[in-house]
Amino acid sequence: MIIRAARDLHAGDIVTHDPDHDRDVRWRVQAPPKLTAFGIAQFDFTDLADGSRGTAWFDALARLPVEPAAWLERAR
DSSP: OOEEEEEGTTTTTTEEOOOOOOEEEEEEOOSSOOOOTTTTTEEEEEETTTOOOEEEEETTTTTEEEOHHHHHHHHO
């Protein structure tokens, strides 16, 4: 597990904690976040617990614990 700023998430990363609601999650990021003019990182995800899809918004600099995308680990 590593920590990434919300703006630096990669497609395939799995976010493991939702700091806004202080709960454990397993959200697979679908695509790199879109950054707003207000410093917000918005990304679509699939909840690995039930397969539902959603959208999350975090401050672009928010530090999120993630399991990095597998293809990134193989590239190292």
